[in-house]
Amino acid sequence: MSTNAFPYKRVFVAGHNGMVGAAVCRLLASSPNVETLTRSRNELDLTDEYAAAAFFREEKPDAVIFAAAKVGGIVANNSYPVEFLSDNAKMAIASIQAAYESKVKRFLFLGSTCIYPRMAPQPIQEDSLLTSALELTNEAYALAKIVGLKLCQYYRQQYGAMFHSAMPTNLYGPGDNYHPDHSHVLPALLRRFHEAKTSDLPSVTIWGTGTPRREFLHVDDLAKAIVHLMRIDNPPDWVNVGTSIDVSILELAQMVAKTVGYEGRILTDPTKPDGTPRKLTDTTLLKGTGWRPTIELEDGLKTTYGDFLARQSAGVLRAV
Numbered sequence: 001m002s003t004n005a006f007p008y009k010r011v012f013v014a015g016h017n018g019m020v021g022a023a024v025c026r027l028l029a030s031s032p033n034v035e036t037l038t039r040s041r042n043e044l045d046l047t048d049e050y051a052a053a054a055f056f057r058e059e060k061p062d063a064v065i066f067a068a069a070k071v072g073g074i075v076a077n078n079s080y081p082v083e084f085l086s087d088n089a090k091m092a093i094a095s096i097q098a099a100y101e102s103k104v105k106r107f108l109f110l111g112s113t114c115i116y117p118r119m120a121p122q123p124i125q126e127d128s129l130l131t132s133a134l135e136l137t138n139e140a141y142a143l144a145k146i147v148g149l150k151l152c153q154y155y156r157q158q159y160g161a162m163f164h165s166a167m168p169t170n171l172y173g174p175g176d177n178y179h180p181d182h183s184h185v186l187p188a189l190l191r192r193f194h195e196a197k198t199s200d201l202p203s204v205t206i207w208g209t210g211t212p213r214r215e216f217l218h219v220d221d222l223a224k225a226i227v228h229l230m231r232i233d234n235p236p237d238w239v240n241v242g243t244s245i246d247v248s249i250l251e252l253a254q255m256v257a258k259t260v261g262y263e264g265r266i267l268t269d270p271t272k273p274d275g276t277p278r279k280l281t282d283t284t285l286l287k288g289t290g291w292r293p294t295i296e297l298e299d300g301l302k303t304t305y306g307d308f309l310a311r312q313s314a315g316v317l318r319a320v
């Protein structure tokens with residue numbers, strides 16, 4: 001998709017150093033009319049409402065893509081629910097308010113499909129939001145994200161501001177986090193199979209039975225969906241972004257092994273818990289607006305592994 005006609009000039013990409021923010025910046029870089037504004041957390045802590053307000057007053061962005069968040073895995077979410085709720089809610093409220101006061105024309109807020117109830121019918125539709133209890137392991141994070149998306153909806157409803165949200169499924173791609181304990185399943189497998197290959201290990205054991213099914217979207221496809229949504233006159237208040245295609249964890253492990261060239265055995269460990277059997281998003285609403293993902297998982301894995309190797313040899317692999 002060309003971004004030449006992107007209708008906003010000064011675009012603040014909050015969280016530009018993160019996996020999503022960086023993908024958005026890469027895409028916007030191909031649009032000659034766009035001037036991307038960025039600030040690292042050290043330069044601008046968005047949980048500080050006074051700093052956020054001053055930034056918006058001074059820089060006057062036309063549009064905001066809000067990809068800043070305090071993100072973490074189950075262990076971090078469980079250990080620090082106070083920070084996951086308060087930091088994420090504070091930065092969302094401060095930025096949305098400041099954007100409205102400085103007359104930002106468009107604000108796209110990023111959440112995730114963890115906002116949906118634990119027992120939401122599969123595939124998960126947008127209208128299952130707030131129909132029953134959340135998954136406890138990421139409740140604090142999900143609550144903060146629900147605050148952000150609802151605040152955007154309320155500003156639009158009450159003041160006519162064009163503020164709306166996107167809820168991506170599991171993402172992968174350049175700049176992912178490869179921490180041995182804290183990373184998501186796809187980068188964790190990529191790293192483990194790479195290390196098994198380089199250490200000549202005869203087998204790799206994956207957690208659980210390998211039967212749970214999960215969906216993965218390349219972050220560059222998400223960036224295109226964001227740009228697409230920001231060009232639409234009347235976007236949904238919040239919309240799922242995914243492929244609506246899932247694979248079992250064992251199938252994923254086999255694809256990763258093939259990608260990195262690992263030829264040993266893949267074993268499962270059924271004594272470990274599996275988690276939800278299936279988590280899939282319904283993307284009918286987004287597809288109805290004309291967007292389609294373009295990167296097949298097999299191709300996305302190859303380029304992501306290339307990025308992993310390049311960063312590893314440059315000593316800048318992210319593992320936090």
Ligand SMILES: NC(=O)c1ccc[n+]([C@@H]2O[C@H](COP(=O)([O-])OP(=O)(O)OC[C@H]3O[C@@H](n4cnc5c(N)ncnc54)[C@H](OP(=O)(O)O)[C@@H]3O)[C@@H](O)[C@H]2O)c1
Nearest residue numbers: 015017018019020040041045046068069071110112168171
């Ligand atoms: N990764 C996924 O699989 C996934 C899936 C679904 C949805 N999402 C959503 O996509 C969004 C971005 O995720 P991501 O994976 O790109 O996360 P990420 O790589 O951890 O990036 C988050 C960014 O937020 C910035 N940030 C954190 N706290 C901040 C603060 N107090 N003030 C200013 N900036 C702050 C960080 O800035 P510094 O680098 O300067 O510290 C970082 O660049 C999140 O809303 C997340 O829920 C991600």
